[in-house]
Amino acid sequence: MLRVEIINTGTELMMGFILNTHQQWLCRELSALGYVVSRQTAVPDTARDIQDAVRESMERAQLIIVTGGLGPTSDDRTRDLIAELLGKNLWEDKRILAHIEAFFAKRKRRLPESTKVQAMVPEGATVLWNDHGTAPGLAMDYSGGILIMLPGPPRELRPMFSERVIPLLAQRLPTPGGFACVTLKTTGLGESFVEERIAKKLESLRDQGLEIGYCARVGEVDVRLLARTAEAERIVNEAEAITCEVLKEFVYGRDPEQLDAVVVRLLTERGMTLAIAESCTGGFIANRITNISGASAVLLAGLVTYSNKAKEQFLGVKAETLAAHGAVSEAVAIEMAAGACERTGADFGLSVTGIAGPTGGTPEKPIGTVYIGLARRPNVTAKKYLNQYDRETFKYVTSQQALDWLRREILLATDRS
């Protein structure tokens, strides 16, 4: 089997200043293509550390992906160090230089002299064009395989991998035999419940080579169905059908479609609209919806009514309701959802009011208390949840509950009509 290794360079990684999201992203992408990473290494931007790591990987692996250190500053040395290790000289590629100059000219910024180093290419290297920045990626052959250097910024690395590296791998290092993988996204059930419900029913496919993986995250559980045989496609398709049949509406989609994208898709397909009224989630739900291209066709407005006065002014929540029940209450969640609907004319009104913490809890309403309201005129209801997490996780979990309820309601509304 092909051995794949990843090397992430950057002193900022070793100091813990930034989170290494490249590892997960690249491992996930490579796995989905049938390549399995057998080692990942992170090293600081020092010559010896980078060269040692690359030299050791070359002895073991047939594919090495190195990230970072292709920028214009003095601590960006990956290109030079690897060229030196492989005994290659660097030459200036005029096409890259022109691309860099155009990149700066378009943004009306002066081109710093140091940036030109990014046009230097080791002899024999394949240039991987960068449509989202100045530093190109580079692919170089070594005696045991292929080494690929990618720029550190995720917005440059990710499209470069998808558009340049995948075709290169398909041509130069095709994966052996069959391979299929599907990840189903579920929400509303714990990991062990998901396993309990499906494991038995998938047993015979398991005997045929199906590999099942569960990945529990806050607010959702992924079920990964994978096979590496000539029959991979059929096995995974059958497993997917069984899983969806057993878990029913707990499956909200297929990776990489997120819950927010599912909601926007369902509303768009039905020509329906949404208004959101948020207190404790502070715009997080509106932000998730507007991350999806096409959201403007379904989202009429999002009202982040953090203060009581804003709840009255923008949503028509009654002062008496606030006084009688408090801002975090079923009654206020209901008036917020109804108000969002009525004032915008949207088909659905979704509201959230709660206590994110770390301060503000009381014995009756502890931190984590949250009411979600959902209006579809003339009906409006609210549910209570208790989400005891840190502030950002609280927002995420609450948004999953709110969007999943909305998703089910859209489906029900359509079934009924």
Next chain:
Amino acid sequence: MLRVEIINTGTELMMGFILNTHQQWLCRELSALGYVVSRQTAVPDTARDIQDAVRESMERAQLIIVTGGLGPTSDDRTRDLIAELLGKNLWEDKRILAHIEAFFAKRKRRLPESTKVQAMVPEGATVLWNDHGTAPGLAMDYSGGILIMLPGPPRELRPMFSERVIPLLAQRLPTPGGFACVTLKTTGLGESFVEERIAKKLESLRDQGLEIGYCARVGEVDVRLLARTAEAERIVNEAEAITCEVLKEFVYGRDPEQLDAVVVRLLTERGMTLAIAESCTGGFIANRITNISGASAVLLAGLVTYSNKAKEQFLGVKAETLAAHGAVSEAVAIEMAAGACERTGADFGLSVTGIAGPTGGTPEKPIGTVYIGLARRPNVTAKKYLNQYDRETFKYVTSQQALDWLRREILLATDRS
């Protein structure tokens, strides 16, 4: 210098199913104590991969921290494999067994037989008590130093590191000499411009041992100032003063304080309030502000007015202005900011209207066109930007520009008065 390495075990890491947050957390903790990690490796749960990685680290490092693989299931093999590598037998520690039994009894759960493996201890190992789970950590000596095994779940690993590992290190591997590190956060300048402005002025401190690192992210550049000498504190303090003097208002803070937290802090200190009117950023700015605990004292409301009708209804933008200039225009940004201010009574009104893409651009207003408006009654102005990125990056960059402008305006407003 002491060489520290981290080894993260887990097939789920190599498949990309989970994000390796241990690396950043441990690197950050160790850095703060003056230990610098020179390599981090992740390997799957296979005997050969784990033993190879540990053997190689033992040849280089004086401190090795291994995470994961101490649990009760068949893929948890770290304890056995490392004991085997070091030629140590395992024995059952009755105190750990009693702890495990008590742990299950307290939760009224049956103790699975497999869990008892966690009471096995390699000869000569120091047991690191686990107050948050069943698997203890283990510290073992090897010829070149100390190897520490920690359980994978963050809620167990983190307190164990703080409460058990730090005292052990202080006793067994005290850090040599001085250490100081500060990271300054800047926005509004490119990475190479930052370096161009400060590198020369820091040269003499560099000769005294200052290490400078630049980390460019979308919308900001970090400058890391670090020294590891007896004079570390003085060197880093002087470097910080020089950097702040040269880069002036481009420095918005010191790591780990983010721009959103700086804005909330500045407003809180001055008892001032904010209202936000967002179109293309769709609630992202309100979400950033409300991620900060204490935001409720400064944010009166966030209006995500995605549709023209919502702009008129919630912000009082005039239909004629929308008709004459279009929703993405200086005039509309100004009316949005002014409307947010007036309707809520906030001290500052911040507005954003633009074209996030990937659709909706025109020759006159290409994708990425954005107007940011800022009102402080009776004044209100707007600026035009061109942020050509994918949808989520567009939102982030725009939010940085908006919050940085607001930050500068808050400071100016205070200087003036």
